[in-house]
Amino acid sequence: MNKPVISEEKLLWMYETMVKIRVHEERAAELFAENKVPGFVHLYVGEEAVATGVVANLKKEDFISSTHRGHGHYIAKGGDIKASMAELFGKTTGCCKGKGGSMHIVDLSIGELGANGIVGGGIPHAVGAAMGIKLNGLDDVAVAFFGDGASNQQNFHEGINLAAIWKLPVVFVCENNGYQISLPYSKQQIINSVAERGKSYGIPAVSVDGQDVMAVYEVAKEAIERARNGEGPSLIEAKTYRFRGHFEGDPAIYRTKKELEWWKENKDPIIIFKKLLLEKNILSEDDSALIQKKKEEEIEEAVKFAESSPWPKKEDILKDVFSTSTKGVLVWEW
Amino acid sequence: MGMVRKISYAQAINEALDYKLSKDKKVIMIGEDIGTFGGTFGVTAGLLDKYGPERIYDAPIAESGQIGVAIGAAATGLLRPVFELMFIDFFGVCMDQIYNQAAKMRYMFGGKAKISMVIRAAGGAGMGAAAQHSQLLHSMFSHLPGLKVVVPSTPSDAKGLLISSIEDDDPVVFIEHKGLYAVKGPVPEEPQRIPLGVADVKREGKDITIVATAAMVYKSLEVATKLYKEGISIEVIDPRSIVPLDENTIVNSIKKTGRLVVVDEDYPRASFATDIAAIAASKCFKELKSPVKLVTPPATPIPFSPALEKEWIPSVEKIEKAVREIL
Ligand SMILES: Cc1ncc(C[n+]2csc(CCOP(=O)(O)OP(=O)(O)O)c2C)c(N)n1
Ligand SMILES: [Mg+2]
Numbered sequence: 078m079n080k081p082v083i084s085e086e087k088l089l090w091m092y093e094t095m096v097k098i099r100v101h102e103e104r105a106a107e108l109f110a111e112n113k114v115p116g117f118v119h120l121y122v123g124e125e126a127v128a129t130g131v132v133a134n135l136k137k138e139d140f141i142s143s144t145h146r147g148h149g150h151y152i153a154k155g156g157d158i159k160a161s162m163a164e165l166f167g168k169t170t171g172c173c174k175g176k177g178g179s180m181h182i183v184d185l186s187i188g189e190l191g192a193n194g195i196v197g198g199g200i201p202h203a204v205g206a207a208m209g210i211k212l213n214g215l216d217d218v219a220v221a222f223f224g225d226g227a228s229n230q231q232n233f234h235e236g237i238n239l240a241a242i243w244k245l246p247v248v249f250v251c252e253n254n255g256y257q258i259s260l261p262y263s264k265q266q267i268i269n270s271v272a273e274r275g276k277s278y279g280i281p282a283v284s285v286d287g288q289d290v291m292a293v294y295e296v297a298k299e300a301i302e303r304a305r306n307g308e309g310p311s312l313i314e315a316k317t318y319r320f321r322g323h324f325e326g327d328p329a330i331y332r333t334k335k336e337l338e339w340w341k342e343n344k345d346p347i348i349i350f351k352k353l354l355l356e357k358n359i360l361s362e363d364d365s366a367l368i369q370k371k372k373e374e375e376i377e378e379a380v381k382f383a384e385s386s387p388w389p390k391k392e393d394i395l396k397d398v399f400s401t402s403t404k405g406v407l408v409w410e411w
Numbered sequence: 412m413g414m415v416r417k418i419s420y421a422q423a424i425n426e427a428l429d430y431k432l433s434k435d436k437k438v439i440m441i442g443e444d445i446g447t448f449g450g451t452f453g454v455t456a457g458l459l460d461k462y463g464p465e466r467i468y469d470a471p472i473a474e475s476g477q478i479g480v481a482i483g484a485a486a487t488g489l490l491r492p493v494f495e496l497m498f499i500d501f502f503g504v505c506m507d508q509i510y511n512q513a514a515k516m517r518y519m520f521g522g523k524a525k526i527s528m529v530i531r532a533a534g535g536a537g538m539g540a541a542a543q544h545s546q547l548l549h550s551m552f553s554h555l556p557g558l559k560v561v562v563p564s565t566p567s568d569a570k571g572l573l574i575s576s577i578e579d580d581d582p583v584v585f586i587e588h589k590g591l592y593a594v595k596g597p598v599p600e601e602p603q604r605i606p607l608g609v610a611d612v613k614r615e616g617k618d619i620t621i622v623a624t625a626a627m628v629y630k631s632l633e634v635a636t637k638l639y640k641e642g643i644s645i646e647v648i649d650p651r652s653i654v655p656l657d658e659n660t661i662v663n664s665i666k667k668t669g670r671l672v673v674v675d676e677d678y679p680r681a682s683f684a685t686d687i688a689a690i691a692a693s694k695c696f697k698e699l700k701s702p703v704k705l706v707t708p709p710a711t712p713i714p715f716s717p718a719l720e721k722e723w724i725p726s727v728e729k730i731e732k733a734v735r736e737i738l
Contacts, residue, residue, distance in 0.1 A: 140487060174521030181519040190486055191520060195511050201479020202512070208480055209489025212439065212465060219483075231504075235476025242471065397522030398557055400580035405608025405655035408556070 081298055083291075085359050091133050091290055092354060093368055095125040095347050098149045100372045101158060102321075104380065105148065105165060105179075109325040113384075114165045118179045121149035123288075123320035126346035127252050128153040130293025131220060131313075134301045140188040140206040140219040142199035145180050146252075146319075147192030150222050156184045162379035168386035175389040176397065188217075197223060197230030200249070204236045207245035207304075218246045218304040226257025228271045237312065241278045246304035248297065249312045252287065258323045259331035272314040280310050287315030288344040291353065318344060415597035421454045423566035423598045424531075424587060427573035428455065428493065430602045432462050435491065438577060439484075441468040441477050442495030442531075451497050452533055452592050474505035478530065482513050485528040485582075492528045493577060499532035499586055500546050513582040514557030527580045529573070535588035535626060535676060536724050542712035545720075547625060550675075550682040552584045553653040559583040559607060560653040564628035566596040568651055571605030579607065588625040588676075608655030612664070616646035619734055620664040622687050623649060623674040627706075627725060631674050634730045643738065653683055661687065662694050669700035672733045674725055679707040701737040706730050 102120040109118050121128070124146070132141070132153035143150040151161055157172070161182045164171030172182055183191035190206060193199040203221035210217045227233055228251050240247045251271045255262050268274070275282020281303070285296045293315055300311035318340040322329045329337075354360035398408050418426070431438045440455065446469035449456030459467045470477045474496060481492035496502065502509060509530065516524045536545040553560045559581050563569040569587065576583040613628055614635050623631040628649045635645035646664050650657055665671050671691045673684040684705040691703050706725045714720055 142483065172521065173519060176521050177519040183520045183523060185486065185523055190483065191516065195507055198507060198512055201476045202483030202486060205480035205483020205485070206487045209484040209487045213489050231475050232479055235473035236479060238471065239473060239476045239480055243468070397518050400517060400525045403608040403655045404606055405652065405657040407608065407655040
């Protein structure tokens with residue numbers, strides 16, 4: 078396979094996106110620690126290359142379904158971080174008006190079908206989006222992001238099989254970060270890669286180094302083009318690692334410090350990509366510092382927006398349960 | 412209305428599906444054996460031939476996947492799926508998609524998503540189908556915020572309510588009583604919509620109110636006809652949709668008659684029957700002249716043997732007894 082030619086502009090977008098996700102997540106961790114962000118927060122630090130490398134091949138009209146660890150997908154797809162940050166805080170200006178929180182951030186206007194609190198729950202949603210695309214004769218695609226743990230769920234097996242028999246334009250991206258909370262991948266499945274499962278559904282499947290954004294970009298490009306050309310679904314396993322606990326507050330007693338340090342030192346996707354861009358003279362140290370600063374400012378602006386936004390009102394509790402109003406009692410009040 | 416032709420409940424549902432498939436390209440169907448086979452109960456016969464496999468998806472047994480696909484397709488706004496769950500009893504293998512995904516998406520997403528989809532399923536006892544193929548379960552679905560729940564009793568209600576359900580922008584659980592599929596009744600040829608949330612007074616009366624659903628509507632009407640000869644005037648109300656609920660019609664009737672019997676085929680605890688009783692207690696307390704009676708099955712799984720099943724299902728005799736006890 079020939080290496081795809083990627084424009085400098087796209088490469089820089091990829092770098093900026095990864096930095097943006099990293100800065101966002103590290104700031105979210107602080108905000109959680111300060112008790113400003115309630116609930117469960119699952120961060121994407123260390124996995125930035127996966128969402129970025131995949132979404133770099135998508136256009137606005139394409140769809141993605143996301144997971145409980147969904148900030149990275151949302152940011153890469155072009156989600157407004159003010160709206161998501163306000164959502165993390167539970168403010169009325171949030172993308173879900175404060176009714177969803179970290180596990181439910183969404184932006185349907187850019188094809189982001191929503192994060193999901195149920196592991197594996199979003200996988201068939203991407204397949205459904207792909208069915209809509211196909212029946213409407215569109216050339217869009219849908220991507221389902223999910224974890225290694227999710228690849229044990231019925232929705233993984235059923236979703237992939239339905240997509241395969243109906244030849245739908247969808248790409249399944251398994252972010253194998255080695256753990257399902259505390260259970261290592263080796264104790265979840267006796268195969269070496271989730272990609273081995275592609276064969277049982279008769280679809281192409283590949284495993285890729287998820288810390289190498291270029292590698293992710295390349296395999297995703299092939300799978301997405303295949304889907305766009307009406308050739309059906311594919312499965313990608315991106316081997317990755319989360320640099321933080323499963324959720325914020327997780328003491329992570331199930332893995333060694335040594336293991337974590339090894340990944341941080343040798344497999345940080347941002348460091349790896351930055352090195353490549355420096356070598357190619359696409360980026361200088363100054364550019365990189367500037368990008369970092371710019372992203373920090375953007376995130377800070379989002380935090381300010383969230384902090385200064387109003388709380389939702391009590392009467393909002395009753396709103397948005399249904400879309401079509403009817404006769405009779407639809408929503409029982411207090 | 413002159414000569415309205417009579418067709419079966421199953422045919423009426425087929426006509427509603429056919430009508431919506433013909434009028435709206437976004438409407439598609441997903442389910443098991445709904446194509447070539449025409450549906451386990453023959454409800455979808457002919458639709459595959461007419462609309463082809465790109466609109467009528469015969470699916471492998473993967474209910475969670477199928478509903479999930481329907482939800483995703485609905486969320487994009489590109490399609491309005493009608494998913495057929497062969498038996499409502501099978502909700503157990505796909506409930507997450509129903510109540511955590513379809514039902515809550517709009518709310519969790521702050522009103523941004525529209526999940527325009529219908530989950531059609533066959534329910535109901537009386538066929539000797541035992542505990543895993545006989546439940547009605549509308550109570551449970553009505554317990555869960557975000558779902559609309561429809562349980563039609565007559566062919567004409569089934570057609571009109573299904574058209575409205577498909578046109579509705581929220582997830583609707585549409586439970587068809589399989590004991591009624593062969594029941595015939597007058598059904599207008601034209602696509603007459605019956606709005607959700609409007610109860611139908613199947614028979615007017617002044618001494619006692621019976622609120623009944625699905626197959627129990629017929630048994631209640633039988634009792635009403637019989638007792639009318641003795642001078643007992645029974646009003647029979649079929650709410651038709653459990654969510655939304657036409658509380659006004661029910662409350663006004665109870666206030667008028669001062670007596671209530673709820674007849675329902677679903678389990679008795681935390682149920683549709685207790686829900687209506689609670690409404691009567693909280694909104695009609697002053698007008699009630701006697702205790703509310705609930706005629707339901709016992710809180711047991713549904714037994715197989717015809718000898719047991721017929722005892723399990725509320726009978727005409729039990730309804731009559733309940734009425735007499737509070738008169
Ligand atoms: C159906 C379901 N079971 C369990 C959980 C609790 N839970 C949340 S995240 C998680 C682990 C998911 O692992 P994986 O899919 O590998 O994703 P990761 O967290 O590693 O990104 C579990 C068990 C859940 N949310 N949903
Ligand atoms: Mg994992």
